[in-house]
C-alpha cells in the first residue's frame with residue numbers, strides 16, 4: 498500500500514470542525530487521526546490520547562528540542578504540536594486526518610505536498626457574504642469590522658485546496674467524503690494500489 502492520504506482540516510473557531518472530524522472518524526473507523534500534543538488543559542469530555550495528548554510545557558519543549566514534532570504552534574498561550582510519525586498505527590490507515598490551524602496546514606503541505614488541505618467556513622459565511630454585498634442592516638463600523646475579519650479569513654483560506662461551508666453536519670460530512678474519495682482516485686494513488 499502506498500503512503501496514506503493526509504487530509505488536513507482547519508477552520509476559524511465556531512465553524513463546527515471538531516464535530517465534523519469526530520463524525521467522519523466514527524463513520525470511517527479505518528481512518529486514522531493525528532493526535533496532537535498540547536499544553537492546554539483538557540476540556541470537559543476530552544480524553545487524553547484520543548482528542549489530544551495533554552502534556553506539560555516541559556515535556557512539550559523536550560519533544561520539540563528532540564525533533565519529535567512535525568510542526569508546532571503557540572495558540573492562545575498554549576503549545577500545540579503534531580508528533581512526527583503520525584502514520585504509525587496498528588491498522589495502517591489509508592487516510593489520516595489532521596486537525597491543525599493555518600500555520601500547521603502550511604507546514605504539513607511543505608512536508609508532504611500531496612496532503613489535501615480543507616478549510617471549513619462557519620455556517621454564517623453565506624449570510625455574511627450577502628450582508629457584505631449590501632443587503633444587510635449593520636452599522637457602517639460593524640460592517641467594516643466584519644469585512645476586515647472576512648478578508649483575513651479569506652486570505653488564509655486561499656492556501657487550502659477545498660472549501661466547505663458548514664451548513665449542516667450531514668451535508669459537510671458528505672462533502673468531506675466526496676473530497677477524500679476523489680483524492681484517493683487520483684491516478685498516482687490508484688496505480689500505486691491504494692485502497693479506497
Ligand code: 5GP
Nearest residue numbers: 533569570572577578579596597598600601
Ligand atoms: P483547541 O484548543 O480549540 O482544541 O484548538 C485550537 C486550535 O489549535 C485549532 O485551530 C486546532 O486546529 C489547532 N491545533 C490543534 N492541534 C494542533 C497542532 O498539532 N498543530 C497546529 N499547528 N495546530 C493545532
